[in-house]
Amino acid sequence: MQFKAMILSNAEVSPGYWRMRLTAPQEFAAAKPGQFVMVRVSGTIDPLLRRPFGIFDVAVHVPAQAGAVEQPCFDILYRVVGKGTAMLSALHATDLVDILGPLGRGFELGSPTEEKLIVGGGVGLAPLYLLAKELVKQSPVRLFAGGRTRDDILCITEFERLGVECYVATEDGSLGECGLVTEALVRRLDLVQGQASIFACGPHGMLNAVAGIAEKRSIPCQVSLEGYMACGVGACLGCVTPGSNHSTETPDFRCVCAEGPVFDANELGWGC
Amino acid sequence: MKPDMTVNIAGMSLRNPVMTASGTFGYGQEFAEYVDLEKIGAFVTKGLSLKPRAGNPTPRIVETPGGMLNAIGLQNVGIDAFIAKKVPFLRTVNTPAIANFFGYTSEEYAELALRLDSIPEIAALEVNISCPNVKQGGIVFGTDPKCAFDVVAACRKSTTKPLIVKLSPNVTDVVAMAQACADAGADALSLINTLTGMAIDLQRRKPILANVTGGFSGPAIKPIALRMVWQVARAVKLPIIGIGGIMNATDALEFILAGATAVQVGTASFINPNAAEQIALDMEAWLTKNNVGSVQSLIGALEC
Ligand SMILES: Cc1cc2nc3c(=O)[nH]c(=O)nc-3n(C[C@H](O)[C@H](O)[C@H](O)COP(=O)(O)OP(=O)(O)OC[C@H]3O[C@@H](n4cnc5c(N)ncnc54)[C@H](O)[C@@H]3O)c2cc1C
Ligand SMILES: Cc1cc2nc3c(=O)[nH]c(=O)nc-3n(C[C@H](O)[C@H](O)[C@H](O)COP(=O)(O)O)c2cc1C
Ligand code: FES
Numbered sequence: 001m002q003f004k005a006m007i008l009s010n011a012e013v014s015p016g017y018w019r020m021r022l023t024a025p026q027e028f029a030a031a032k033p034g035q036f037v038m039v040r041v042s043g044t045i046d047p048l049l050r051r052p053f054g055i056f057d058v059a060v061h062v063p064a065q066a067g068a069v070e071q072p073c074f075d076i077l078y079r080v081v082g083k084g085t086a087m088l089s090a091l092h093a094t095d096l097v098d099i100l101g102p103l104g105r106g107f108e109l110g111s112p113t114e115e116k117l118i119v120g121g122g123v124g125l126a127p128l129y130l131l132a133k134e135l136v137k138q139s140p141v142r143l144f145a146g147g148r149t150r151d152d153i154l155c156i157t158e159f160e161r162l163g164v165e166c167y168v169a170t171e172d173g174s175l176g177e178c179g180l181v182t183e184a185l186v187r188r189l190d191l192v193q194g195q196a197s198i199f200a201c202g203p204h205g206m207l208n209a210v211a212g213i214a215e216k217r218s219i220p221c222q223v224s225l226e227g228y229m230a231c232g233v234g235a236c237l238g239c240v241t242p243g244s245n246h247s248t249e250t251p252d253f254r255c256v257c258a259e260g261p262v263f264d265a266n267e268l269g270w271g272c
Numbered sequence: 273m274k275p276d277m278t279v280n281i282a283g284m285s286l287r288n289p290v291m292t293a294s295g296t297f298g299y300g301q302e303f304a305e306y307v308d309l310e311k312i313g314a315f316v317t318k319g320l321s322l323k324p325r326a327g328n329p330t331p332r333i334v335e336t337p338g339g340m341l342n343a344i345g346l347q348n349v350g351i352d353a354f355i356a357k358k359v360p361f362l363r364t365v366n367t368p369a370i371a372n373f374f375g376y377t378s379e380e381y382a383e384l385a386l387r388l389d390s391i392p393e394i395a396a397l398e399v400n401i402s403c404p405n406v407k408q409g410g411i412v413f414g415t416d417p418k419c420a421f422d423v424v425a426a427c428r429k430s431t432t433k434p435l436i437v438k439l440s441p442n443v444t445d446v447v448a449m450a451q452a453c454a455d456a457g458a459d460a461l462s463l464i465n466t467l468t469g470m471a472i473d474l475q476r477r478k479p480i481l482a483n484v485t486g487g488f489s490g491p492a493i494k495p496i497a498l499r500m501v502w503q504v505a506r507a508v509k510l511p512i513i514g515i516g517g518i519m520n521a522t523d524a525l526e527f528i529l530a531g532a533t534a535v536q537v538g539t540a541s542f543i544n545p546n547a548a549e550q551i552a553l554d555m556e557a558w559l560t561k562n563n564v565g566s567v568q569s570l571i572g573a574l575e576c
Contacts, residue, residue, distance in 0.1 A: 002306055002545060040543065045491050045519065049335050049542060100306075100545065228333045230340060230542040233306075235298035237318075237347045238333035251326025253347065258302075 001027060007095045008061060008073055010088075015151045017123065018089045021075050022097065023061060029072040031058050033131035034106030034224055034262040037076065038232040040098035041084045051084045052229050052257075053077075054127030054201070055102060077154060079123040103232050104261050107131050107199055107222055112138040114197045114220075118164075119144045119185055119210050121202025122152045127224050127261075128201055129158065135199075136162050142188060143167065146181030146206065150174040182209050189217055197221070198265075211265035221265040227256035234258030242269035275559035276566035277552070279313070281511045281533050282434035282459035284368055284395055286313035289567055290524060290552040293515055293538035294319055294372035294398065294438070295344065299358040300365065306545035312552060313534060314368040317358070319400050320388075321373065322380055324350035329482040334471050339490030339517070340539060341469050343483035346374060346403075351387055359393050368395035370436065376406040378426040385430035396434035399427055401453075402442070402465045414440035414465075417452035428457035436513065439463040441493075441500055450504040461504060462513035462536065464497045490539040491517040498530050505531020505572055519547070521554030531572040 005022035013019045038050035053076040061073035080086050091097065106127075110116070116135045120128045125145060135141045143159050143166045146152075153175050156166050167184040168176025177184060189196060194217055200210045201224035214221030227239035234255050241260070243252035246269040254260065254267065277288040291314040297303055299317050309315065327347025334341050349357065351373075362369045371394045375381040381399065388394055401414035401423055413419045424437055437453040439446060441464035450461055466487025471480040479485075497516025505512050514527030515536040524535045540547035559567060 045338060045543075047335060048338065048490055048539075049340060098544075228331045230333050230342070230539075231296075231302075231545075233298075233302050233545065235302040235318075236296060236333070236342070236542060237327060237344050238342060240327070240330060240332070240347070253326055 001025065002098070002100050004096050005099045007091055007093050007097065009093055010091055012089070013077070014154055017077065017079050017151070017154055019056070019075055019077050020088065020091075021073055022099065024072045024074050024099070026072060028074060028102065029058060031055050031074065031102035031130075032106030033134055034127050035102035035104050036127070036261060037074075037099050037101030038103065038229070039076070039088070041087050047084045047087070049230055050100060050232065051088070052226075052232060054224070056126050056129050057133070058130060077123060077126040100232055104257055105259060107224075107262050109134060109138070110197045110220060114195050115139060115192050116141045117144065117185060117188060117196050117198045118142065119146075119181060119198060119200040119202065119206070121146045121181065121206040122148075123154070124200075124202030124206070124224075125154050126201070128199065129155065131199055132159055132162055132164050136164060141165075144169070144181045144185045144188075146170070146202070148172065180209075182206070182213060185210065186213060189213065189219065194219060200224070208270050211268070211270055214265055222262050223265050223268070224262045225256050225260050227261075229257055232257045243267060244269050273565070275556055275564060276568070277556055277559075279533050279568060281513065282396060282436060284314070284434055286368065286534060288313045288552040288555070289528065289534035290548050290555070291316055291370070291513065291534060291536045292541055292548050293536035294400065296538040296541050299354070299361065300369065301358070301361045303541065303545050307549050308546075309365045309367050311549045312367060314370055314395065316370040316372050316398055316536065317354070318348050319346050319372045319374050320348055320351055320354055320384065321346065321375065322351055322384055324348065324353060331480060331482055332486075334480045334486070336469070336471055336488070336492075338492030339488055341471055341481060341486035341488055342466070343481045343486035345483065351384060355391065359391060362393040369393060370396045370398050372398040372400055372438070374400040374403045376403060378423045381423050382426040382430045385427040385435075389431040389433055394433065396436055397427070397431055398436040398438050398462060399424065400438050400465065402438070402440040412440065412442070414449060415443050417448050420449055421452040421456045424453045424456035424458055434459045436460045436462050438465055439500075439504075440465050441467050441496060446500045447503055447507045450508045450510075454508050454510050458510060460511045460513060460533075461508065462515055463504065464493070464500055464516045467493055467496065489517070491519050493517045494523060498526060501527055501532050502530040502574070518551070521551050521558055524551050524555055525558060525570065528567065528570045529572070529574040531574070533571055
């Protein structure tokens, strides 16, 4: 759906990373973990295209005024990387933004008997919090959060509050283990011996590594991808990614916005 | 009194002059949740080819000031899957659907025109001639008047449906191209397609698009599109569909003053999925406010 959302809050949660809370219509409460929104950053033609962001959380907003009705609200967690995200970070509570969403295919929650291992790299944690919130209702959940430095490790205390056990790794060792988060993931997998499924979002290199780890152990693995998007609804074909059967002779492109952004890792062509 | 928004183009009667442009509106269904398709004049499908096409590697799109570059590479499902999977939806919508198509030889164009001609749900054909002619060393059909004449003549023989030819702006003399298409039997002309451009990532010293170059669209191209519509309208006696950077009703009405009978909205649908519907509504409001009885009275009414 398309709607005008009112910003409820917009604050820097770690250097360069922001969290924005926005109002939403009733139907938005049905948003699934892993879905995303397309945000129109300004009412002008600069920037021109909408910017895609994962849905970090969906909650209920209780307005302060007496007699006001409750309304769904949702959060996005974003990193300032360019013009659009810089402009987003300059917006204030009560400002209005145009939203398209929830869009795309989210995560499948899978069987309750497996342990759920969530892997997030940097701002890749964004679509994983709402997922964790759902998963903890049925299974033990562990989070593996990685980043270059401590500033890239976001919102860990909130995952902990859900009862999620969190492992942190940074490349410079400034928080948690020094190294890649996939090392902790492998250790855990060796311990649970296959009774697990993986959910990952983050830089492509990390996803590629996680998909490889899952494949070697025949563990179900879902990954959430990014792509350059214009429309967000499957019309422009700008956002595609190679599928598992892709080659120059037998092209197989999947549409990230409409068929994803969440894919089963073995649906995708990782070598391309 | 409500102004008369209807227009006639190549024998089609449209409820209003606003269509959606090829490649920016999928096959209609993708946007159905956001737009009332029965409030727009017509919609144009993604460009179709005989065989499915995979398109280019990614990145395929990048934003640049006032516009965007795309190098989708004409990815499409192909004519067979179009008939099997996309045409049934067209049947459910009471708005003319125009099939955009392309080929790599005149024969391919003609074959597609013939196959599309037999689909009752298709109201008209739009030929995209901005494609390389593999039999003539890859020269783009739409940049050589002789090539353009041949391909349009071949399509004309294959269909009795209204035949719209979509012109490329990447030419020195757009009027000569328009004239060649008119001589070959086109019923209408649509212009402009995207302008070839590129974008560079300085730090990586690489082009941003995997294809290096791409088609430039969006508000930044409007002045060029307006100029070309105006030039062609003065020289060629065929109805024109104006395309290029139309973001609002003002833009659309400017194209009509310059000589267009109808317009197509492209990139704007990405920013606002219901842009075409809104533009049609706002045009009507402008006519009412300015006491103009019919949109037809504005066609080519530029004073200069
Ligand atoms: C489905 C999806 C979900 C996303 N979720 C989040 C999220 O929850 N939080 C978050 O911070 N970011 C998310 N992103 C990435 C986010 O959309 C981009 O960072 C943002 O569009 C950049 O806009 P900008 O104007 O600031 O940057 P621009 O000025 O447009 O570009 C700055 C830099 O960002 C890169 N960039 C631009 N657009 C994209 C893109 N679509 N994907 C990857 N890199 C891009 C460019 O290469 C460039 O180097 C998501 C992307 C997708 C496709
Ligand atoms: C992503 C994208 C895909 C396009 N695909 C096609 C196509 O398949 N066939 C075609 O004739 N034009 C195609 N076009 C061109 C548009 O129909 C239109 O001519 C152009 O974008 C200029 O209009 P605009 O500035 O309103 O977008 C495409 C444009 C975009 C942005
Ligand atoms: S963003 Fe347009 S098809 Fe995915």
